[in-house]
Amino acid sequence: MENIIEVKNISYQYPSSTSKALDNLSFSVTKGEWVAIIGHNGSGKSTLAKLLNYLLVADAGEILIDGQLVNEANMWTVRNKVGMVFQNPENQFVGATVADDVAFGLENRGIERERMLALVPAALKEVQMDVFADREPTHLSGGQKQRVALAGIIAVAPKIIILDEATAMLDPKGRKEVIAAIRKLKDRLGKELTVISITHDIDEAADADRILVINDGQLVEEGTPATIFSSGQRLLALGLDVPYAEQLKLALKNLDVDVPEEYLDEERLVQWLWQLNLKM
Amino acid sequence: MMSNMIIGRYVPGNSIIHRLDPRAKLILSVSFIILIFLANNWLGYLILGLFTLLAVASTKISLAIYLKGLKPVLWLIVFTIVLQLFFSPSGHVYWAFGPFTVTNTGIINAVYVFLRFLFIILMSTVLTLTTQPLALADALEYLMKPLLKIKFPVYELSLMLAIALRFVPTLMDETVKVMNAQRARGVDFANGSIVKRSKAIVPILIPLFVGAIQRAIDLGDAMEARGYQGGENRTKFRVLAWQRRDSLAVLVFMCVLVILVGTRFLM
Numbered sequence: 001m002e003n004i005i006e007v008k009n010i011s012y013q014y015p016s017s018t019s020k021a022l023d024n025l026s027f028s029v030t031k032g033e034w035v036a037i038i039g040h041n042g043s044g045k046s047t048l049a050k051l052l053n054y055l056l057v058a059d060a061g062e063i064l065i066d067g068q069l070v071n072e073a074n075m076w077t078v079r080n081k082v083g084m085v086f087q088n089p090e091n092q093f094v095g096a097t098v099a100d101d102v103a104f105g106l107e108n109r110g111i112e113r114e115r116m117l118a119l120v121p122a123a124l125k126e127v128q129m130d131v132f133a134d135r136e137p138t139h140l141s142g143g144q145k146q147r148v149a150l151a152g153i154i155a156v157a158p159k160i161i162i163l164d165e166a167t168a169m170l171d172p173k174g175r176k177e178v179i180a181a182i183r184k185l186k187d188r189l190g191k192e193l194t195v196i197s198i199t200h201d202i203d204e205a206a207d208a209d210r211i212l213v214i215n216d217g218q219l220v221e222e223g224t225p226a227t228i229f230s231s232g233q234r235l236l237a238l239g240l241d242v243p244y245a246e247q248l249k250l251a252l253k254n255l256d257v258d259v260p261e262e263y264l265d266e267e268r269l270v271q272w273l274w275q276l277n278l279k280m
Numbered sequence: 281m282m283s284n285m286i287i288g289r290y291v292p293g294n295s296i297i298h299r300l301d302p303r304a305k306l307i308l309s310v311s312f313i314i315l316i317f318l319a320n321n322w323l324g325y326l327i328l329g330l331f332t333l334l335a336v337a338s339t340k341i342s343l344a345i346y347l348k349g350l351k352p353v354l355w356l357i358v359f360t361i362v363l364q365l366f367f368s369p370s371g372h373v374y375w376a377f378g379p380f381t382v383t384n385t386g387i388i389n390a391v392y393v394f395l396r397f398l399f400i401i402l403m404s405t406v407l408t409l410t411t412q413p414l415a416l417a418d419a420l421e422y423l424m425k426p427l428l429k430i431k432f433p434v435y436e437l438s439l440m441l442a443i444a445l446r447f448v449p450t451l452m453d454e455t456v457k458v459m460n461a462q463r464a465r466g467v468d469f470a471n472g473s474i475v476k477r478s479k480a481i482v483p484i485l486i487p488l489f490v491g492a493i494q495r496a497i498d499l500g501d502a503m504e505a506r507g508y509q510g511g512e513n514r515t516k517f518r519v520l521a522w523q524r525r526d527s528l529a530v531l532v533f534m535c536v537l538v539i540l541v542g543t544r545f546l547m
Contacts, residue, residue: 084505091495092502096414096446103517108507138449
């Protein structure tokens, strides 16, 4: 398997802080993977996102993106390969209208206008925002703005998309729309697209191929959602939530119901409850 | 408070003026202001008046909106007219009291000044009501392009302008939110002495500035992440297209100019 992202012994400390935001962190991501990075507030996960495309410069260690070292000489080629959706939908909207915003990344790359005229509507269609092309950002909901931000990234076709808490400021509906749009894109591009989703939202992480748990700048656990969530108590101790199905299991356990130890997603939990009901 | 602001407001529409190229509108309305000072007799003002009315009428925007636009500058107009009316040194004196004199040239000058104000304000309102701020920014960028020769950062300036325009509604919303939040905590913006009211502004300004700076930092990160490296080598998604109607508008303007110059020399 080809590693598209390799992070080796990265450390970073903010100038104004006394402790390290990231401390000797290493991990790698294989091409086409969907990786969720979870951790409580201030665990260093957003810092990690900014290090990956050279918005911040690591104090120690090195990062390789698609075989290229992330440094000052390579930063623009790296940023070409990495698209980022940030947390605040309002603050990352550059264009005066939806179409302008989607075109911003293309303009920066010097793409000629004829191609932009084809690429922009196609990207907007992908996130189902094509009817809003001439709207101004003030007339859009948070979820719509995030989908526009995503369209701006789709237009430049990066190999990696990093979602830096992209759904944290959205209502449940907006969150669903954004996740669905990314899912659809990932399904279409398959191995060609790697997704790193940095998130608070445990249900979002449950859909990933692999989860990395970061605590105080260090990688404390990694594995599939099933292995990570089967140790629900440990996550709660780290200040993280567990998925709804796991919460239900814990509540049942407190009522002295004999629940299975391994992680069940909602569908399998429903199956198990049905069977339990039949046995009684 | 915000809804009363007519200056800089855009009224969507599809009139001939709406569809003109913003560059044409910008150049013509600036030239019009210079043109006004060419007129020095009744016939000249009549022609200018007709031209202005024609422009206003062809925007198909209700006259009430234009009158609303006149309101904020009403005091300035009244002040200037009064000055002209009472402090004219020459001409036939109708009425005099101490330093105040009303003369026939004073009255004529007052009327001229009033008409000039009226035409300038109406014409600039035509420009702002029918042109999206962003289109104006595009036009400015185009017209500033020659300044590139003296290394003036035209692209950077126009991006700044476009971003500033894009954040105006956002910051307005935020101002209202902060004001409401401070009101909910008991700050009174409407009553008290001028000192007290100025002090009440501080709890609005500080959060607004902090918020704006945070926004700028976030936006800078987002722009860099999307590959922004500065103005050079960028292509433009939004382009302006000069059409026949734009040339026609310039032609009409030229005719008015010629007639106006004619009246100046004939009379």
